[in-house]
Amino acid sequence: MAIEKVFVANNTSVIQEEVLAHRLGLVPLKVDPRLFEYKSESDLANEKNTIVLKLDVVCSRQDGRIKNATVKSEQLQWLPNGSEYQIEKTSKTYTSFSCSQETLPALKDNPIASRYPDIILAKLRPGQCIELEAHAVKGMGKTHAKWSPVATARYRMLPEVALLENIRDSLAEELVEKCPVNVFDIEDLSRGRKKAVVARPRDCTLCRECVLGDGWDKRVQIRRVKEHFIFSVESTGALPPDVLFLESVKILEEKCQRLLVELS
Amino acid sequence: MASMMELGSEEDPCASTFSLVDEDHTLANSLRYILNRDPRVEFCGYSIPHPSENRVNIRIQTTGDPAKDVLKDALQDLMVMCQHIRKTFTNAVDQHKVAKRQGEVSMKSGITEPSTE
Numbered sequence: 001m002a003i004e005k006v007f008v009a010n011n012t013s014v015i016q017e018e019v020l021a022h023r024l025g026l027v028p029l030k031v032d033p034r035l036f037e038y039k040s041e042s043d044l045a046n047e048k049n050t051i052v053l054k055l056d057v058v059c060s061r062q063d064g065r066i067k068n069a070t071v072k073s074e075q076l077q078w079l080p081n082g083s084e085y086q087i088e089k090t091s092k093t094y095t096s097f098s099c100s101q102e103t104l105p106a107l108k109d110n111p112i113a114s115r116y117p118d119i120i121l122a123k124l125r126p127g128q129c130i131e132l133e134a135h136a137v138k139g140m141g142k143t144h145a146k147w148s149p150v151a152t153a154r155y156r157m158l159p160e161v162a163l164l165e166n167i168r169d170s171l172a173e174e175l176v177e178k179c180p181v182n183v184f185d186i187e188d189l190s191r192g193r194k195k196a197v198v199a200r201p202r203d204c205t206l207c208r209e210c211v212l213g214d215g216w217d218k219r220v221q222i223r224r225v226k227e228h229f230i231f232s233v234e235s236t237g238a239l240p241p242d243v244l245f246l247e248s249v250k251i252l253e254e255k256c257q258r259l260l261v262e263l264s
Numbered sequence: 265m266a267s268m269m270e271l272g273s274e275e276d277p278c279a280s281t282f283s284l285v286d287e288d289h290t291l292a293n294s295l296r297y298i299l300n301r302d303p304r305v306e307f308c309g310y311s312i313p314h315p316s317e318n319r320v321n322i323r324i325q326t327t328g329d330p331a332k333d334v335l336k337d338a339l340q341d342l343m344v345m346c347q348h349i350r351k352t353f354t355n356a357v358d359q360h361k362v363a364k365r366q367g368e369v370s371m372k373s374g375i376t377e378p379s380t381e
Binding site: 145242244249250255256258259 | 349
């Protein structure tokens with residue numbers, strides 16, 4: 001869910017309306033998009049496919065201090081009953097909500113707001129004001145990145161650090177020193193001797209510091225484990241990362257299902 | 265609007281090109297990987313004719329079975345794999361959450377849980 005249409009009633013700030021609308025579109029909203037339906041251009045805006053947010057800020061000077069000089073995303077208010085602006089010459093508003101969105105059980109205790117309250121939207125000086133209504137709809141990251149619930153997703157193969165020979169005593173200590181992420185550990189053997197062991201291969205960043213020096217590449221070998229992937233998924237805030245992973249696997253399954261139906 | 269066309273299978277059903285609309289590397293590469301593991305497949309590859317057009321061509325040549333059936337089986341395999349991934353992942357997440365809760369409970373005794381990715 002991201003803001004798609006912005007209805008500006010009043011904007012006396014120095015920020016142009018299209019710039020402000022662009023910024024509003026990129027604000028991540030703390031709402032599960034699975035609770036809503038897609039809305040096409042011909043559909044009416046109703047409580048199942050639109051979220052209405054209001055921004056009403058006036059910058060004034062009070063008692064020598066300036067109020068509302070910075071407009072933050074926490075000042076976006078959720079209007080669960082729909083639009084408040086009336087379409088010209090009619091008695092209808094820009095949305096046709098049949099019931100308040102607060103009645104939805106999932107939204108009752110989780111009011112819709114920006115996921116991060118301190119995003120700066122605009123800066124004002126005394127006398128300037130911004131009065132607008134923003135309509136958020138459901139979309140896909142394919143169309144515009146603002147709808148993507150994923151921040152960064154990457155994968156790497158599990159590194160495997162192999163010690164080709166026994167590394168003892170001073171060489172062991174040297175090896176432990178070399179690794180910037182402490183992959184190696186010292187294991188104390190009898191009679192005060194030390195041995196190097198690979199303790200945390202998962203932390204290895206493949207920097208190859210341990211094979212850098214004199215003859216070290218004959219003692220340590222860095223490989224990757226086949227068919228073992230480490231995925232890192234970062235969410236923008238709407239959905240937790242484990243849900244994102246599951247939903248994306250579901251999407252791949254749905255693609256297969258659609259094709260199978262076509263083939264049969 | 266047809267989202268898939270099978271070309272080149274009139275004379276020989278063992279070799280054909282499947283042209284899929286509204287698809288990209290997401291499905292095509294995954295399918296290609298699975299198809300190459302099928303012993304009936306002699307050749308399998310995919311191409312994107314033009315990056316501006318949302319179309320992908322998958323070429324399958326088999327050792328006797330109709331290419332359509334081989335593709336159907338590969339799609340089934342991919343679906344089963346996805347379901348398995350979902351199940352395994354959900355179980356692992358639940359186990360991790362339980363372990364984390366237990367780790368918080370036993371924090372007083374100084375026992376910490378190792379983090380998993």
